[in-house]
Amino acid sequence: MMKISTDEIKLITKYIYDASGIYLDESKKYLLETRLNVLVQEHGCATYLEFLQKAKVDASKTIERKIIDAISTNETLFFRDTGPFQLLQHKIFPELIDARSPRMAGMKTPLKIWSAASSTGQELYSVAIVLQELLGDLSKYTVKLLGTDISDAALAQASSGKYNKFEIERGLPRDKLARYFTSSGQTWKVNDHLRSMVNFRKLNLMQSFTGLGKFDVVLCRNVAIYFTLEDRKKLFNRIADVLEPDGYLLIGSTESLTGICARFIPKRHLRSIFYQLK
C-alpha cells in the first residue's frame, strides 16, 4: 500500500475537514491510507499529494465526492442498539401523538422526524418500521421522515432501499424482515410502502439547515464524534434551532452533550437518555 507522508496527512486532513467537517489528525494515518489508496491509484496518481492537487482542480467535484464517500464511516445497523427504538416506541411517539393530535376531526396528526446522518438508511427505515407497527393505519397522520447524509454513495443505497445478506442479518428481527422486505436472491429490498414514507437528501451538517423546517424528533447519533469540539457546539446549537419546543433529540449511546450545548436537558427513560430543550 502506498505510504502517506506527514506533510501529505496535514494537507489531506485539512482538505477533508473543509469539505465535510470530518476532523482527522495525524493518528488517523492508517485510516487515510486504507481508504484513499485505491482512489489514488484509480486516478493514476503517484502520490497522495498529486491526487490532492487533482481533487482541488476538479470542477465537477467528482473526486471530492469520492473522497467523502471513502472517508465517511458507514457503519450502521437496523435497530442499532435497541434503546432509542424502544424509547421511540414506548415514550416519544405516544407522547408526541398525544400532543400533536388535532382538536378537530378530519385533520391529520403531523409527525416530522429527521435522521441527521442517515448513512445507508437503516436508522430511518427502522424508525419507519417502529411508526408503522405502532400506528398501524397511517392515513390519520402526515408523517415526514427525512434522512440526510454527506456521502452520495450512502444516500444512493439508502434511497434504493437495497441491502445485502450481511446488512440485514445484523439487527433486523426475522418477523420484520419478512414483513417489510422482499428478497431477490442475495439482495433484500425495502417494500415500496415503507420506502414511500422516507426521503433522503444530501446535507453537510456544517452548513445551514435553512429550508429543513422544524422537527418533532431529531436523531443525530454517532456522527458528531467525527467533528471538533467547536463544530459539535455549533451543530447541536443549530439542531436546537430546528427542534420543536417540545421536540426530542436522540444522540449516540456513548455521546454526551455536557460542555457542548446547554440548551438541552437530558432525561432518562428506561435505560436510555433523550434530550429536550430547556
Add this chain to the structure above:
Amino acid sequence: MKTMTILVADDDPVIRKLFEKRLHREGYEVSVAADGVEAARMLDKEHYDVVITDLVMPGDIGGIELLNIAKEKDLGIEVIVITAHSSVDTAVDAMKKGAVDYLEKPVNFEELFLRLEKIWEVKSLLKNAGDLREAMDVTETSAAQTIQDLEMLNNGLQGKLERIEAILNDLRLDEYSRIEQALQVIESR
C-alpha cells in the same frame, strides 16, 4: 482445523456413500439424507454449516426447495448444488436464489474441497468479525451506561449550582440564612 458440519442430500446411494467417505476422510463431519424431505427434517433438528444437495431428487422437496428451507432457517448456511451438465441454467438460478456455488456431475472432489476451504475461510472471517462486534457491543453498552450516569449526575449538579448561586445572590436574605439555605441545597439529594 476443519470443524464444519456438512449435510449431503442425494437420492443415489452410491454417490451418497462416496460423499460421506471422501468428506469424512478430509476431516469434515458429514451427515447424509436420501432425499429432500429427509434433509429438511434433519435441518430442522440440527445445525449444519454447509448443505450439498442434488438439484433433482424424488419427492416434494428438490434441491431448490431445500435451498430455500436452509436459507429460511439460517442465512449463514451455505448451500452447494450438484447438477447434471445439461441443467447448468437451473444451477445458475439456484445461485441467484442464494446458493454459494454449484458443481457439475460427476463431482470432482478436489474441486469440492477447494470450495469448502473457501467457505470455511469466509466463515472464520465472519466469526472473527462477529466476535469483535460482540466485544465492541459489550464495551459500548458499558461505556454508554457510565456516560448516561455522568450526564444525569452532571445535570443534577448543574441545577444545584444554579439554585445555590441564586440563593447566595439573594440580597433580601441575611448572610447567615443564605449560607444555611445554600447548605440545604448541597445536602439535598
